[in-house]
Amino acid sequence: MWECCKCHEQNEETFSFCWSCGTSNDGIEDKSFQGVDEIAPSSIKGQPVLVTSTGLAEYPDQQKVELLACVKCGSENIIPNVRIVTHTEEFKKDLQVEIYExxxxxxxxGTHTGTLTAYICGQCGxxxxxxxxPQHLLNQYRKNKKI
Structure with a gap:
């Protein structure tokens, strides 16, 4: 984890820019960065919204993720719940992540799995x-750290 020098938010090591303010991990500010308040459609401004670690706005109900607007271009043209598959010679199946018991x-x-789905911006991709x-996998991950 690294702390943003501008807003002091915690960011994953794999991120090179702060999810909250757009400042790079070496302290350079992105003047074109638009936060959730700037890109949110006017119909939902002022309503409670969660922001993912990458800055994507969503409704609080984790089981029913609703993308409000694309964080890259601000478009509301979102393709929700796209199935992500992997192919073999015999069949195709949903792409999954797994946590070991x-x-x-x-x-x-022993494995605990979760199926991935995607949200795609129809404007910029x-x-x-x-x-x-997510909650089940998080609980399993925390349990494993104690082993």
Missing amino acids: NPKALIFK YTEMYISN
Whole structure:
């Protein structure tokens, strides 16, 4: 994690820009950065909104993620709940992430999985992926850290 020098928000190491203010991890401000308040459609301004770690606005209900506007271009032309698949020669299946129940085991690790879905901006193509059961995977991850 790194702390933004401008707004002091915590950011993931993989992010090179602050999700909250757009300042880079080396302190350079992005004058063109638009926060949620600037890009939100006028019909929802002032309503409670969550912001994901990448700055994407969504409704608080994690099981029913609703994209309000694209954070890259501000468009409301969003394609929701797009299925992400992986293909093999025999079949195709939903793309998933998995957390091990017992990560230190050599075999029989036990897995907990979550299916990925995407939201795609129909204007610029910006895409974000969401997991179907974030709370379950978070609980399993925290449990594993104690092992």
